[in-house]
Amino acid sequence: MVETMAETTATMTVSGFANLGLDNRLVDALSGLGYEEPTPIQREAIPPLIEGRDVIGQAATGTGKTAAFSLPLIHRLSTLTVRTRPTALILVPTRELAMQVAESVERYGKPLGIRVLAMYGGTGMDTQFRALHRGVDVVVATPGRALDHLRRGSLVLSEIAAVVLDEADEMLDMGFAEDIEALIAATPTTRQTVLFSATMAPRIRAIAGRHLTNAVEIVIARAPVAAGAAPRVRQTAYLVPRVHKLAALGRVLDAEAPKAALIFCKTRSEVDQLTEALAARGYRPEALHGGMSQDQRDRVMRLFRSGQANLLVATDVAARGLDVDHLTHVVNYQLPLGTEAYVHRIGRVGRAGREGVALTVAEPREQSALRAIERVTGQRVEFARVPTAADLKARRAERTKDAIRATIAEGELDQFRGIVESLGSEFDPTAIALAALKLAHRAEIGDTADEPDIPTTVPEQSRTPFRARGQQHQQHQTRSPGPRLARIFISAGRESGIAPRDLVGAIANESGLPGRDIRGIEITDRFSIVEVPEDAAEHVIESLNGARLRGRRVSARRDRRE
CATH class of the missing domain: 3.40.50.300 (P-loop containing nucleotide triphosphate hydrolases)
Structure with missing residues (x-):
């Protein structure tokens, strides 16, 4: 059962991190980092997470989701007297996000002695082995790398008190569904489970239904802004x-x-x-x-x-x-x-x-x-047309005038008065000022000839007039065919332990191509074939060349049978 707590950015009469129930050491750390007021997702999520409730959070990028789940996580971990193995697992879709989340958790938890490890593919496992052996409290990992450690026995999840799925929709797009299920299955059923996602598609609901119990649901809509103040x-x-x-x-x-x-x-x-x-x-x-x-x-x-x-x-x-x-x-x-x-x-x-x-x-x-x-x-x-040489000259002239006004306002010009007075006996004051400007411009941009103008294409009028979202097209439109697909050969197959999710995850992670655009997967003993949109093929090939799949470097090219 899911309990709906908030559907908009509701305000609270009590504000400030100190009023959310966080450990005072955390509040002091946030103050030292310059945090003043919690964001809406933080106000709504932190109290139930401190209580140990399962939570589903939906909010857009840039709304403070990382602090929303990491602060109460750190708060709860600090109450555990004995922490010999990882007690929190945070799963994220990409290496870059793993590093960012791990850095944030480490920064927030430093006063409380929280030990954090980021684990992701594309790097050697030895450093991660050693860190796990020394002992960590929070593991922030991509699903594939976490599963690799789990299978080798270096990552033990038997003492996990909380699991967080961050950017769950993106992890599913990248083909990590089976990895996520395997990792959650290795944790205690008594754990706290937290799911954050920008969207709540049916497949996200399905995961929540399988792994969350009596969850609090928090939906933070984009806050409306006053006319003239919209951050457009x-x-x-x-x-x-x-x-x-x-x-x-x-x-x-x-x-x-x-x-x-x-x-x-x-x-x-x-x-x-x-x-x-x-x-x-x-x-x-x-x-x-x-x-x-x-x-x-x-x-x-x-x-x-x-x-x-x-x-x-x-x-x-x-x-x-x-x-x-x-x-x-x-x-x-x-x-x-x-x-x-x-x-x-x-x-x-x-x-x-x-x-x-x-x-x-x-x-x-x-x-x-x-x-x-x-x-x-x-x-x-x-x-718009590309600025011409004349446009740039005019823009530089405006900047020069602004700089002169600022320099005059600063004062301290007397040291140059002797130069001007000595030249004043030979030249008109206007000529002296013009020569000084010429020298300034030459120092800034060089004394080069004007570059030719750059040809700019005038855009064609769109056959379908622009309409804001929600407006309907009255005229009949013919559905366009799907994109032409290209077949990509990848030099790893079943003998390397490659599964479809490995291919989807690697392509999505390295190239940014959404998992739903990767089709026609064929895996043989020694190689694999995937189909991707033709206009993305070269980008996918270059992104995959030299990447690692199951610890092995692979090469990619167009399938010669195309």
């Missing part, structure tokens, strides 16, 4: 030929002058190539993708958060779970494979009432995908 994201797209995409991106960045921008590419190699190209053009970019070590990722995020780098070039998988407070722009240098991924990307800006900007540099052939995004999201994507 300004969405702009530029349609340019592929050969001009890099130059167009540079023009757009120069015009926008973002304080901090997250630029998305599809693959690791594309991230590296774009980062190198932007650096060669004088920008301050850093790359972030799944092929980097933890130390490398930590260094990149330190540079980005401190402002030493203002451009972060990343893949969708690597950027999952990242939350950067000062982010002002999201740039789609390459469109994602699905509308959901696009919405997730642009949702990273415009939070908490801040203005956000989402920019897309696309090829003319991709305008139909942008129109589809408009129809699904119910929001307009404005098509």
Whole structure:
């Protein structure tokens, strides 16, 4: 039976973490980290979780779900006098989310001596073996890696007091259903079970029905905002030929002058190539993708958060779970494979009432995908021309005037008065000021000739007029056929212990392709074949090459029988 507790972002007369029943040491730790008021999901979830109730939580990304389940989990673990084996298991869909959740749990639980271990594929198991042997309280893991440790006997779940399924819908999309069932079956029936998901599809309800008892259900809708205060994201797209995409991106960045921008590419190699190209053009970019070590990722995020780098070039998988407070722009240098991924990307800006900007540099052939995004999201994507050289000159002139005003306001100019007075006997004061401006511009952008304008495609008028979500199309429309599929050969089969869920999980995790788009799975003794949408085939192949399946590196290519 499920008890409904809240269906909207209900307010409480009592506010503050101290009033939710948390251990005072946790409250003090949160205060030290700058947390002031709990979010709606935290207000609703923490009290029943402290009581030991099973909970189903539904809330959108960025609403504070991690703290909602981890704070009461830490609170309850701190009351256990003896903790010799893991007492809490948190399952997440991806490596990046495992690292983020583990970092949060460790940060919150440090004053209480909570030991945390993140476990995920793509890295050696030795370090994880040693950490488990030394002893941990909370294991944050992807289902596949947790099951590997369970089968080898290095992960013992007999003393688990709580299991959390975070982003349950995404784990099911990635083919982890059987792994999740096996892991839960290895835990005591007396455990507390918590399920968090952005959606509540029937399959999520089915899992809840099998494993949760008398659960409290918490549904947090997006809070309505007052007119004029909506954190809407300004969405702009530029349609340019592929050969001009890099130059167009540079023009757009120069015009926008973002304080901090997250630029998305599809693959690791594309991230590296774009980062190198932007650096060669004088920008301050850093790359972030799944092929980097933890130390490398930590260094990149330190540079980005401190402002030493203002451009972060990343893949969708690597950027999952990242939350950067000062982010002002999201740039789609390459469109994602699905509308959901696009919405997730642009949702990273415009939070908490801040203005956000989402920019897309696309090829003319991709305008139909942008129109589809408009129809699904119910929001307009404005098509614009790439700024011209004249536009950039005008923008720089405005910035120069602003800088001069600020410099005059700062004062401390007397040290330059002698130079001006000595030149004043030879030249007109206006000529002196103009020469100083010329030197300043030359130092900033170089004394180069004007670049030619970049051709911009004028978007075709959509055959289906844009309508906000909920409006109906009156005219008859012909259903379009399904996407053309490509067959992908993968160099691992039954002899390597490969099951369909391994293939689905690896493809979804490495490439970001939703599990529902992976079809026609065939597994032989030595190799496997899967079918994916044709427009995603090359991306999937590049993402899989060098990835690990059941501990073995695999290669991927198009099936020669295609």
